[in-house]
Amino acid sequence: MKLVMAIIKPFRLDDVREALSDVGVQGITVTEVKGFGRQKGHTELYRGAEYVVDFLPKVKVEAVVVDELVDQTMEAIITAANSGKIGDGKVFVTNVEQAVRIRTGESGNEAL
Amino acid sequence: MEALNGIKDLSYALDTFYFLMAGVLVMWMAAGFAMLEAGLVRAKNTAEILTKNISLFAIACIMYMLMGYNIMYGEGINSVIPGLSFFLGADNDPAEVLKQGMDTWYDGSYYSGMSDFFFQVVFVATAMSIVSGAVAERMKLWSFLIFCVVMTGVIYPVQGFWKWGGGFLDANGFLDFAGSGVVHMCGAAAALAGVLLLGARKGKYRADGSINPIPGANMPLATLGTFILWMGWFGFNGGSELILSNVGEANAVALVFVNTNMAAAGGVVAALITARLMFGKADLTMALNGALAGLVAITAEPLSPTPGLATIIGAIGGILVVLSIVTLDKLKIDDPVGAISVHGVAGIWGLLAVTLSNGDATLGAQLLGIVSIFVWTFVASLIVWGIIKAVMGIRVTEEEEYAGVDLAECGLEAYPEFTGAQGSGK
Numbered sequence: 001m002k003l004v005m006a007i008i009k010p011f012r013l014d015d016v017r018e019a020l021s022d023v024g025v026q027g028i029t030v031t032e033v034k035g036f037g038r039q040k041g042h043t044e045l046y047r048g049a050e051y052v053v054d055f056l057p058k059v060k061v062e063a064v065v066v067d068e069l070v071d072q073t074m075e076a077i078i079t080a081a082n083s084g085k086i087g088d089g090k091v092f093v094t095n096v097e098q099a100v101r102i103r104t105g106e107s108g109n110e111a112l
Numbered sequence: 113m114e115a116l117n118g119i120k121d122l123s124y125a126l127d128t129f130y131f132l133m134a135g136v137l138v139m140w141m142a143a144g145f146a147m148l149e150a151g152l153v154r155a156k157n158t159a160e161i162l163t164k165n166i167s168l169f170a171i172a173c174i175m176y177m178l179m180g181y182n183i184m185y186g187e188g189i190n191s192v193i194p195g196l197s198f199f200l201g202a203d204n205d206p207a208e209v210l211k212q213g214m215d216t217w218y219d220g221s222y223y224s225g226m227s228d229f230f231f232q233v234v235f236v237a238t239a240m241s242i243v244s245g246a247v248a249e250r251m252k253l254w255s256f257l258i259f260c261v262v263m264t265g266v267i268y269p270v271q272g273f274w275k276w277g278g279g280f281l282d283a284n285g286f287l288d289f290a291g292s293g294v295v296h297m298c299g300a301a302a303a304l305a306g307v308l309l310l311g312a313r314k315g316k317y318r319a320d321g322s323i324n325p326i327p328g329a330n331m332p333l334a335t336l337g338t339f340i341l342w343m344g345w346f347g348f349n350g351g352s353e354l355i356l357s358n359v360g361e362a363n364a365v366a367l368v369f370v371n372t373n374m375a376a377a378g379g380v381v382a383a384l385i386t387a388r389l390m391f392g393k394a395d396l397t398m399a400l401n402g403a404l405a406g407l408v409a410i411t412a413e414p415l416s417p418t419p420g421l422a423t424i425i426g427a428i429g430g431i432l433v434v435l436s437i438v439t440l441d442k443l444k445i446d447d448p449v450g451a452i453s454v455h456g457v458a459g460i461w462g463l464l465a466v467t468l469s470n471g472d473a474t475l476g477a478q479l480l481g482i483v484s485i486f487v488w489t490f491v492a493s494l495i496v497w498g499i500i501k502a503v504m505g506i507r508v509t510e511e512e513e514y515a516g517v518d519l520a521e522c523g524l525e526a527y528p529e530f531t532g533a534q535g536s537g538k
Contacts (some may be wrong), residue, residue: 045393046325047450048438 001096001109002070006061007033007089013059020063020078023072026112031060039087054085058089064096066109117210120217123357124209127223131231134351137344138234141145142169144340145241149248150526151334152397152449154326156516157249158526164244164253168260169360172237175265180236181229183269184277194273200229218277222355231351235295236264236272238348242299245449247306249313250513251325253521255506259496263302267492271298286481287473290352292412292462293481298489300456304445305493309501312446314513323441326448331396338400342376343405364415371414372407375426379406382430390434401437401450402430405458412462416469425465429458444537 008016020028034055039064043053065073074091082088101111146165150158182197189195203225212220247256274281275294288294317438318324328334349372355361383402387395405422406426410417417425436453448451466473500506507513512520519525 011297030140044327045328045391045395047395047441048387048391048434049323049325051325 001099001112002067003094003096004063004065004070004077004091005042006077006081006091006095007035008061008077009056009083009088010057010059012081012083012088013061015080016061016077019076020061020073023076025063025065025067025076027063029062031062033058033060037087037090037093054096056087064099064112066112116214120210120212120214123217124222126252126357127355128227130356131227131351134347135227135231135234137347138231138351139344139347141341142166142233142241143203143343144337144342144344145238145245146337147340147401147522148335148337149245149449151330151332151337152245153248153327154516155329156518156525158329158518159522159524160253160517160520161244161248162526163522164256165241166213166265167257168244169237171257171260172240172264173233174373176236176269177229177260177261178265179223179509180265181232182271183266184272185228186277188277188279188509191283192274192277192279194277201225211359215275215455218355218358220363235291235348236268237508238267239295239299239302240264242296242451242455243303243306246303246447248448249283249517250507251306251310252506253505253517254447255449255500255504257414258500258504259302259493260305261346262496263493267302267489267496268298270492271488274484275481281477281481281484284480285472285474285477287466287470287478288463288464288481289414290349290411292408293485294332296411296455297459297463297482298485300452300454300459300522301486301489302493302523303447304452304456305490306497306506307445307447309494309497310507312444313448314510316446317444321444328397328448334397334400338403342373342403342407345372345376345411348372349411353415359363367419368414369421371417372410372423374419374422375406375410375414375429376403377406378423378426379403379409379430382406382427383434386431386434397450398434398437401433401454404454405429405433408455408458409462409465412459413466413470413473415499416466421469425462425468428465429461432457432461 034057036055040053041056043050043052063073070093077091098107099111100107120326142165146162149161149165153161177200179196179198180202183194186195186197202220208350209221240263272294273279275286275288316326343522346369350368353361353365353368356365380399381400384394386398387398391420392395406429409429410422433453437450440447440453460482461476466478467475497506508517508520
């Protein structure tokens with residue numbers, strides 16, 4: 001089991017959700033977050049003078065998937081979230097040791 | 113004879129009623145200033161700016177009744193030094209008014225004296241409202257209110273006497289229909305003196321001297337305030353025609369309304385386009401200031417231009433205000449709402465623009481008026497602000513400024529979020 005975590009642009013969320021459904025991901029968790037990467041912040045304008053907003057709004061998408069699905073999941077996110085412009089975000093993958101479905105007590109791949 | 117008296121009665125009543133309702137519209141401009149300023153300051157300074165706005169209005173009314181009106185419209189010692197007396201006199205005697213012949217009717221007492229006071233008192237409050245926005249977010253409340261006493265009781269009435277009270281500016285042919293100079297530039301000059309002694313808000317300029325903008329908290333309120341001011345201006349300029357009750361005057365009033373409206377429209381469009389060309393974005397706050405700049409610019413002469421020329425006069429006001437705001441910012445004259453640019457720069461432009469349409473205006477007389485009003489108001493204000501600064505200080509402490517003057521001066525917040533479930537703060 002792997003945790004696929006992606007930071008994406010908010011307006012790409014619907015596309016990413018659909019792409020994940022298409023490859024068979026059963027569930028995702030979404031959080032509204034703020035941060036910066038190489039894009040840094042952005043400048044806003046008030047009465048002719050610029051100022052920098054350091055943290056930009058992004059969406060964090062998390063999905064735990066079986067090992068065989070990791071590559072497809074990453075591919076789906078990367079394709080759907082790509083706008084070709086700076087600030088599209090990143091995808092991270094980490095190991096997950098255990099998973100349990102609370103209602104039934106199923107564990108491991110069965111719980112996903 | 114009775115029928116003629118009936119016409120005189122009706123004419124007197126109509127003009128008095130018109131004057132009072134115009135005064136009500138101008139009174140409502142106080143709400144416009146309050147909302148505009150509340151929208152353009154940060155949330156932590158909202159309650160204090162509202163306190164200032166309602167208090168200055170009340171103080172202006174009391175001081176003007178006590179002495180301001182008499183200084184401005186009483187018998188002067190000469191054409192420069194006004195006389196001094198206190199409290200309002202009696203209104204016109206009905207029998208005396210009716211004795212006046214129809215041939216001289218419109219030269220004389222065509223409306224109630226009290227309605228004249230009412231209309232004038234809301235003007236002095238307008239001039240004082242201009243100051244509150246420029247010194248927002250860092251001035252001590254009570255220092256501001258003490259200045260308000262002197263400004264509305266003495267400084268404003270003295271220069272008002274020079275023009276509308278029949279003093280030397282009037283005698284020299286200076287023209288200012290509804291107060292681009294007497295009201296707006298006067299308020300801006302007092303504001304500039306205060307801002308220079310006060311200094312910029314903490315954080316407005318970075319260590320390297322570059323500008324760090326401090327965005328206002330509430331654009332809907334600022335926009336509402338601008339619309340209220342725009343509406344109130346019909347009373348400001350329309351009422352300044354003074355009478356309505358014959359065909360010629362009624363036409364004049366209608367033209368003043370139309371020109372006032374057109375100038376505001378021209379100001380908005382010009383400011384919006386100027387901001388777009390200069391900054392690449394359509395800055396709403398500049399469009400709002402553009403409306404007000406157009407209105408201030410047409411105030412000196414809303415009667416003689418055609419509606420087309422009025423639009424252009426307003427539009428030039430709208431361009432000037434954007435350039436002025438940017439320039440003052442660079443000069444480190446920190447004016448959170450742009451009051452000095454809107455009322456001062458556009459006011460000067462309006463006074464000069466009188467020469468475009470009114471054949472009686474001369475550039476020399478207009479310049480004499482601009483210099484006289486500005487120098488008197490600026491120097492007198494600088495002295496008064498200076499005395500207040502030396503005696504009790506005019507600026508809150510750095511810590512109070514950081515926490516917001518709402519808490520420091522008023523002990524409350526405009527938008528309290530952490531009260532208990534009962535709303536009692538427990």
